[in-house]
Amino acid sequence: MEQQLDFLVDKVVAELQKKLAELGEKTSGPKAEAAVEGKAAPQQGIAPVTATKPQETHSAPAEPKGTALIPNPKWKEGLDELLASTPARIGVWRTGVRPLTKTMLQLRRDHAAAVDAVYGEVSQEVLDQFSLFTVETQYDNTENYLKRPDMGRVLTEESVRLIQERCQKRPQVQIVVSDGLSASAVDANLKDVLPSLMDSLKSYGLSCGTPFFVKGGRVASMDHIGEILEPEVLVLLIGERPGLVTAHSMSAYMCYRPRKGMVESERTVISNIHRQGTSPIEAGAHIGTILAKMLEQKASGVKLVL
Amino acid sequence: MNTKTTVLGQTYQFRDLKEIFAKANEDKSGDQLAGIAASDSRERVAAKQVLADLTLADIRNNPMLPPEEDEVSRVIEEGINEKIYNEIKNWSVAELREYILSHEAGESEIKRISRGLTSEMIAATAKLMSNLDLITAAAKIRVVTHCNTAIGQQGVLASRVQPNHPSDSVQGIKASLYEGLSYGIGDAVIGINPVIDTADSVKDILNMTKEVMDKWAIPTQNCVLAHVTTQMRAIRQGAPADLIFQSLAGSEKGNKAFGIDVKLLDEADELMRKEGTSYGPNFWYFETGQGSELSSEAHFGIDQVTMEARCYGLARKYNPFIVNTVVGFIGPEYLYDSRQVIRAGLEDHYMGKMHGLPMGCDVCYTNHMKVDQNDMDNLGILLSAAGVNFVIGVAMADDVMLNYQSTSFHDIAAFREVLGLRPAPAFEKWLEKIGIMENGKLTPIAGDPTIFM
Structure with missing residues (x-):
């Protein structure tokens, strides 16, 4: 009986996951997900979702091999x-x-x-284009950022003050951008992701607070920002750990009422946002849809029904 | 138990065993992140000095993680041969180190004494060893295991072919598998990390690899590295799995984060004994890696070398066919640069061999570590010289599914050629029959995957 049930569960999950896999969702497997924070991260972590059909299934290396x-x-x-x-x-x-x-x-x-x-830096031009002001976490420098993920989760006092001064409090939607592990992911994708996300929010009639850029941010910096601004929902657009196929992949982490002590399973993520993966324009639109659902269901992560 | 010493005119008083063990480690970013590392070189030497004079009984009588509170500690305790332990319990850690490195201690002597040692004692000796000590000691210990075929013999460097694919395409996996086989890679195992962790998907991949093995009569074993429960389901449904895989942590809490405990491992072990299709008697494949306990906040203030040794204490219970430390996968917050990765690879290999385990190593790194392919060349050669049982072979070292770099098919062929090492005997015979290898050298057709089409 139990085996039969297992079998059925497997079948359904396999079908679902095969569909995901066909879409070329390279980074959504449990192993790969764990790889983001280290091999040993628990296998049931973040609730990943697929955004849209990628433009190519395989992003073969640019040089001809043959x-x-x-x-x-x-x-x-x-x-x-x-x-x-x-x-x-x-x-x-x-x-x-x-x-x-x-x-x-x-x-x-x-x-x-x-x-x-x-080791790169996000281009100031890109940040200026969207009038994003810059704040910092306590990361200090890249070497320390890599060694001390805990310091990338907390903003400096000066940054907290700046956010309080310049940002609308308790917005419906708060957008935050961060370099994370790939500055070039922001350079490559922001100009497509952000406008389409704004359009999407508008079409759902959602209002947006004051977006800004966090230098040296980790995913859980969302929690600290959540404490400061108390948004209904927050989306963090952050550079992923670069691979060899692409070094410009971005993730969107989303959370309903972020605050200190959130666990991974309370966040929803769209990963693999780059030109050969999930297209940045379609990702932006999809993020808007997910945020609307979060507001409607008052939930995120594994509790969110998509 | 003395916990005080003076180094270069400064006196150091350590609190307990945990502090001595942590501060005696070579520099690791993971111990710094945990806030337990030595503050400078002098304090590190002081801790090593205190550790050197502790007796084995001091270590056993002051458990860092008591057996009453942790099942991994219980497994380690229960595995100890009391007679052998009693013979050596008054030795200092320094004496144990010197015995292991002495000419009196050959392979048999070391294997015997290892049965009286806890994982913590083995970790303690590693902290007092230089890189070359770790290589010298490990090189004495051969651990031969047998599943369908035997690996681990003197002069043998085996390999796992790791033909991963970003969406588990059976055709894509097969393509990389053919490429690997054509370079003489795959004698330890044909092992695939799946994207999709379901019994059906695991079955598909196991069936495909088994078909290739049958068609070409390849003397090796197959494995799909899904969660153990998924593999168990696939096996119960009749999937042909020669090996069963699981990642291990060095504490009960760490294993819980992996979704396993000793009871589940026992259950899987029983299943393989009753329904496994391989020859045996060894059918487990375990993976470990320094830092995994800290990343799941399951380290109890104990350093990452000691926690890693405890993984081997747990692995020892199941007489595995292969054990593999995925040394550079976890990231720079645990092992920052090449110096730390190379050190950890040598420590893990030594500690595993001291537990009597068939140790392999995934010589690898992620792109945010201060490491590159040259460092992998170095560690690969060092481990091959130390007699590592197997290393990992990935097409051009670039794993397109897990997004990290390991060692390539070319690299393993080079390790063998430079150091005069051979594939596992049965596999080498097969390579000769197919025409890929002659007198231990690749032939002109090696490297052409289409010979298997």
């Missing part, structure tokens, strides 16, 4: 078939037991982009 690298494959068409089935770096050939120069440099290039994203 059959040319294996000089005499046993089956040339077969090799094309293998290459088309995965974004993994296969069919790369070798010199002795080492990779070819081209393949090696490709890997180094992609890693360089990822490292630059972590």
Whole structure:
């Protein structure tokens, strides 16, 4: 009986997840989710949702790889078939037991982009375009930010004062942007995500407080901001840990009445927002829909019915 | 128990065992994050000095996490051979370190003494060892295990082929699997991390890998690294799983965060013994990694090296086929840079081998750590020299599902070639039969995945 039930549950979940997977939701698996904060994060964490159909299923590395690298494959068409089935770096050939120069440099290039994203700064121009003023967490510097996630969850006193001075209190929707682990994610996606989110909020008749930018923010900085401004709902647009396929991926974390002591499962997230993943424009619209549902159901995270 | 010492004219008084153990560690960002690390080099040496003079009985009689409060502590306690422990309980940690490194202590002697040691005692010796000490000691200990085939022999470097795919496409997984096999990778296990944690999906992947193994008569074992309960469901429904996998933590609370406890592991063990299809007798695959207890706030103020050793104390109960420390996956807040990752990889390998475990290592890093592929080259060579049972093979080291970098098929081929190591014997014979390897060297057709199409 129990086994049968398990079987049924599996079937339903498998169907749902296959649909998600077909949409190319690379980062929504429990392992990958855990990877954001470290391998050992509990497997039942944040409640992820899919936004929209991505533009491409596989974001293959930009440089051509292809059959040319294996000089005499046993089956040339077969090799094309293998290459088309995965974004993994296969069919790369070798010199002795080492990779070819081209393949090696490709890997180094992609890693360089990822490292630059972590250590980079968000362009002031992008922030100015949306009149976002800047506040800081207690992160101090990038090295410390990486070592002390706890300090990226709390704003400096000066920042708290600035927010109190410049922001509307108790807004219906509060939008916050942060560099997180990828400054280039903000540079690459904000100009598409933010306008479409604003449009979406307008179409639902929702009012928005004063948006701002948090330098050195972690996801849970939402809680501190929630204490200061007491919004009904808050959305944090934050750069994800960069991968080699893309270093510009952004996540949107959303929470109903954020406050100190929130747990992961009380937040809703759309991850993998970038050009080859969840399209930024469609993500913006989808965030608006989710925020409207949160206000309607007075809930977020696993309790939210989408 | 003496907890006081003087170093370079300054006197240090430590509170308890937890403080001595934590401050005696080499520098780790995770211990700093937990607020338990030594404040400077001098204090670190002071802690090491105090630790060196503690007896094994001091460590056992002052449990950092008492067995009454934690089931991992109970498993470790219950596993101790009292006769052997009584022979050595008055040794200091320094004496134990020197015994392990001495010429008198060969593989048999170390394996015997290990049965009288708790995980905390083994961790204590690691804190008094340099990197080369860790390599020298571990290199003495071979742990041979057998599932469908045997790995761990002298002169053997086995590998897990890890053909992950971002949406679990069976075709995509197969493509990376063919690529890996064509480089002679996959003798430890064909192991896939699934995106989708359901019995159906696990079954699909197990069936596909089994078909490839059957079609080409590949002497290895398969595994899908879903949650243990999902694998159990798949196995009950008849899925062909040679190994069963689970991540472990070093405390009961940490394991709870993983959704497991000893009772569940016992249940899975029983299932594999009764319904498993592999030859055995070893059928477990465990993964661990420093820092996981802190990340789930289940470390009880104990340092991450000691908590990691306790994972091995738990793993030892189940006589696993392979154990793997995923050393650089957890991120810079636990292991900040290459120096810390390399140190942790060597510590984990040594501590695992001292527990009599078939230790492997996922030599790896994430993009926000101060680490790059050169550092992985270094750690891979160091571990291969230390006799690591297996390492992980990913196409060009880039895992497109888990978004981190490990070691590549090329890297493992190079570790073998440079150090004169071979694949597992049965697998090497198979590679020769297929024509990929000759006299321990890759042949001109190696690296062409289409030979399996």
